[in-house]
Amino acid sequence: MAEPLEEFRGETRAWLEANCPPEMRERVLEEADVCWGGRNVRFKNDAQRLWLERMAARGWTVPEWPKEYGGGGLSAEEAKVLAEEMRRIHARPPLSSFGIWMLGPALLKYGNEAQKKEHIPKIVRGEIRWCQGYSEPGAGSDLASLKTKAEDKGDHWLVNGSKIWTSYADQADWIFCLVRTEPDASKHEGISFLLFDMASEGVSTSPIKLISGYSPFCQTFFDNVKVPKENLVGTRGKGWSIAKYLLTHERSSIGADFGSGGRDTAAQIAKKRVGTRADGALADEGLRVDLARHDIDTLCFALTMERVKDEAKAGQDIGHLSSMLKHVGSELNKSRQELLMSVFGSDGLLWDGEGAHDGDMAKAWLRSRANSIEGGTAEVQLGIIAKRVLALPDA
Amino acid sequence: MAEPLEEFRGETRAWLEANCPPEMRERVLEEADVCWGGRNVRFKNDAQRLWLERMAARGWTVPEWPKEYGGGGLSAEEAKVLAEEMRRIHARPPLSSFGIWMLGPALLKYGNEAQKKEHIPKIVRGEIRWCQGYSEPGAGSDLASLKTKAEDKGDHWLVNGSKIWTSYADQADWIFCLVRTEPDASKHEGISFLLFDMASEGVSTSPIKLISGYSPFCQTFFDNVKVPKENLVGTRGKGWSIAKYLLTHERSSIGADFGSGGRDTAAQIAKKRVGTRADGALADEGLRVDLARHDIDTLCFALTMERVKDEAKAGQDIGHLSSMLKHVGSELNKSRQELLMSVFGSDGLLWDGEGAHDGDMAKAWLRSRANSIEGGTAEVQLGIIAKRVLALPDA
Amino acid sequence: MALVLNDEQAMIREAADGFFASEAPVSELRRLRDAGDTTGFSRDLWKKMAEMGFAGVLVPEAHGGSGLGLVAANLIQEAVGRNLSLSPFLSTAVLGATALAGASEDQQAALLPKLAAGDLLLALASDEASRHSPHLIRTRAEAAGNGFRITGAKTFVLDGHVADRLIVAARTSGEDGDRDGITLFLVDPKSAGVAVKRTATVDSRNAADIRFDGVQVDGADVIGAVGEGAAILDRVLDAGRTCLAAEMVGVSAQSFSMTVGYLKEREQFGRKIGSFQALQHRAAQLYCEIELAKSATLKAAQALDAGDKDAPLYASLAKAKAGAVVRLATNEGVQMHGGIGMTDEFDIGFFMKRARAAETSFGDLSFHGDRLARMLGY
């Protein structure tokens, strides 16, 4: 059984060696190093473009998606081999995309054939950049209290309302969006899942400035936006189940980000900056103890990610674990950034000016504080675990 | 203004020097070193008896209680001087008693003249040992759900029911007890505060064995116990306010116990047992960091106790702080015992047999786990802070 | 290797769960304790465990064992944790058998079949300080006659009061804390000069303080090479730590399950207490922690079975994490049970007692945090 896999590994290794440009094997250092695709894509360099084209041609931007829609059609084992081989040469992901992480899986599960044929190949090739329209001003964790409405006008939907926390909405081409199509239905009913072009008349965006100084999110306004009837995914009024499915997906992938290696651990960075005692131990005792305890949790989390993946491969149900992964992953990344701020001391406080690297350290720290808010707050995750996994009673 | 106080200090010091037996200046090592008084008091030695008699004669078992009921009649400043002078020579408290800690303050506030005259002098002299009948089986934190009832039989109350967690009920002479006198009233109404003799017909007790192996608590049963009508304290049906007053009192005094010095800190004990490195620092790094963080909280708590006392003296309202003191004090004592178990390592696990000191260390650790349950659980204290102090809304 | 159980392991798990739940549940621990038992377990149970193949789980089939490895031993120990079952499994089947894996063919042939049959109890006499410090060996073995003469004192020797053979770590050269110069010996506790004093522990188990006063042993009683015992000792300890981690996962999972059960059933203020959000969030947090400990424990056992060079790292990881988790799980268990959690009548206190003993044995969070940091290079 191992043999065909080893053959695949050999081929993959050779192909990657031949096709992954050297520039794409270097660490991601700045935002421009990440390729998000889209109509207005601006590649940082030729290598980035080439790498996307080559990988997309094989469907390896989405290794496990079906071949008929442009995916790689790999088995889970093969996908793992590909990931391993990419890690081996430090190859960057060719494409980052909410289309890949979120919309794609939903379309594959809930979309009709026409929708899949229309949208998935463009996601695979990075031709359309998607954003997500879930949260609304004032709704917060109570996602289902959304008010944006889509009225049935016979030949089209008329969308009015506003979304918030739409990541990169100002740079996105299309949006997948939760709207209320049945205003009289109960809270979780009457929600539908709609796709539309951000270039449609009546769509406008306004970036939100965060405490980190970045503006990755927007508030997005819909003023009499006309959306073709066929752009509704799944059953009208049943969009909440798609949303839930996607949230679970988002949770695991957020967790996955934090679990992934490749970057220096906080302890490794500390050792370089703080130095060691004669016996090789980190010079700062309190920091060393805190780092060790953080590493214990980090290693346990990485092993848990591995275990969950292996359980999934072994056919076990892992749905109940997604909130746990999201929660623990978020807390660990926050704790990592807090520790790094301690390691850097006053250098970590620098905000701009020479030697401040634009306040990278402080900004990463501030950014991390959102980990336990976005994609379902820590409180929401703990509530899901308590109620759905532990079956604790409602009040 | 300082002068009369210094005069008082001089007299007190001289009197203590002359009257506190040398045996009563040694550290309390075992239960028999604590004098609880009562009808069946068995003094460990003559010194213990003498010390109680001499202190009681001056009313100094309860320094601040009014002289007319046998108390010491001291001002708060004088009482502080007395406490300081007793601490100076390591004098033991002459008497430990729920009468002093709990019933006395309630009687002084809510009792009628006859009740004060009857009961307080006996508390002062340690002639009657009291126990507290609050909790009931199954009630737990929901204290007011008590079911023990006292029926009005014209010339007496007829008490039926059961109490649990009555400390030393099997050794107590009298009980102060919450009973339901108005069965049809709402939950917090219809409760009365009753005193009766544990020797009354129909009273029986059964000790509860704890995980520490000790049995300081009993379950207490009342089977048609006849109680004289005049033994009801305060207004019939309004016993809940007395209970609340007493619980607040209990909370502060539980906090106070943990804040008091006199015993070695966990770090001092660790230094003796674990030893130090060449630079004088504790040999175990993780333990040292944990001990330092524990000491930070312990010192902050001791200073907070001091601040609260000083605020009270300065006439500020400190009622809102009692739950905080109870909660923090309980958690700190638990953390101290956890740390000591770590310091002692495998020696801390010994349970009985030679060198095990009857498992003192493990038993003290197990005992400490109750700190956040008795006298109102941690959850109850946090709830009180949230609702009464922070005024957060009800669900 | 995939971090999941294979089919064989899944079967062992099921067998162990069923066995201990029916043969050695918490009520059996209570019964032995209340009877004033001084052995620390039932010898009948141990025979049954031998028949199940549990005693010989780490003994090669060639020597009469089932040779299933540490993952299997972990599953057995996890079931032990869930039921607080008393047996010499850790001292004999794990520590003893792992030590004998480094022994000569003759020694193995003489001892392993008996061990697997449940007829030989072993105990590891290595710790000399109350806080675990594995290479702090002051007990000396000096060349004498055709062997050695051992003098020194050991503490907290698990099941040392009933062992048929002691595995003694003594120093044949070097200074107190050195890794080099430690030698392992098989010692008959009935030898002249051995004084065994039983000590009872909070978790109703037994250990021993053992003095060696010029105890004569033969050259043939050395396990492995003279002066190189630390390599074997470290492996024995890492196996023990991993199995203790598995046991702590079992203790955590069971006390968590009892606590969640109680939250669903107990009413206060007119509601199930499990509906109170603060308790819900704490329970959910604990759930996450237990999942983390599970992963580390399985990985450590797999790594030790595979002879992975990082196995010591994973053993420390598992012991550190499971220790922290079991403390949280049992403390929260008692706290959420409230007053009745403090009574001897309820079982939850037994779990807390065992949790502390397991956490303390072979290094606590401080010890393993330090060891892990060193192995990670800081």
Added chain:
Amino acid sequence: MALVLNDEQAMIREAADGFFASEAPVSELRRLRDAGDTTGFSRDLWKKMAEMGFAGVLVPEAHGGSGLGLVAANLIQEAVGRNLSLSPFLSTAVLGATALAGASEDQQAALLPKLAAGDLLLALASDEASRHSPHLIRTRAEAAGNGFRITGAKTFVLDGHVADRLIVAARTSGEDGDRDGITLFLVDPKSAGVAVKRTATVDSRNAADIRFDGVQVDGADVIGAVGEGAAILDRVLDAGRTCLAAEMVGVSAQSFSMTVGYLKEREQFGRKIGSFQALQHRAAQLYCEIELAKSATLKAAQALDAGDKDAPLYASLAKAKAGAVVRLATNEGVQMHGGIGMTDEFDIGFFMKRARAAETSFGDLSFHGDRLARMLGY
């Protein structure tokens, strides 16, 4: 001494609260930041603070100050914390004035009246590493001419970019980490060989990296005795730590109050979120923590004012505890505000930024935990 404010102190508290709330609220910090200000505060405000007697709070009345002491300085700094007010209070009124308390009568007469009048800004140039290590002084001052020549580099010199005089810790003898051999100098930043580079920090304040390249100073510019500067430096740092603790208490209390206010007002799932028990318990916990930090901070200031030998212990206690508390308070503040807490539009983020900067300055929990343990003898 009673751990309560006396009447005079209570009045100062009220005055400070009123002053900063009206003259330098958070909106003023936002305004300065958005205007791209590079001074780090408003000079007008500083003049007003001088008129209020705040600038000279630690300057003796004989030199034109109010001489109210550190308890009073703490109350001012706590109000600063509640309002995130920008001013050179810490650098000049606390660190500068405390350093000058160890200066000669001539130095004091020349500088203190100007300081109290708000006409002289000072900055302490002592730290050389990004993690606080007060006696790690590599900057050398070598005898030259009728004075010294200073060479070295300092980092994170608060308000160093605008100071009229720098207080520089340099080594006149001894090794890098020695306590002995440190000497304090008054240096005019306009002197030849001084290079000041402004650095902006996350909390919209400013510090400087300062290089000294053979800077010539006069013997009369030494503060205190040559080689014995550490005693003064330690006192200056402890005063700074205590005032930072007070500021962090202010930051904690204000962000807690904003958060509790938000909990009472914000609705989700058809309820005020403050009615959710998990949030209630976390808020109650935070309330307890803030009370603990308050007590330690007041005690530290009293002890420093009284010249208590345990004052350094209490300074470390207050800095350590307030640092831990302000981190918790601001993190919980942002978390409980949810998404809007992450936006620049809301104030809570400003509190979190200042919290981290204050926690980092002059030693964090790790530094002070270690220092406290040493002072307690372990």
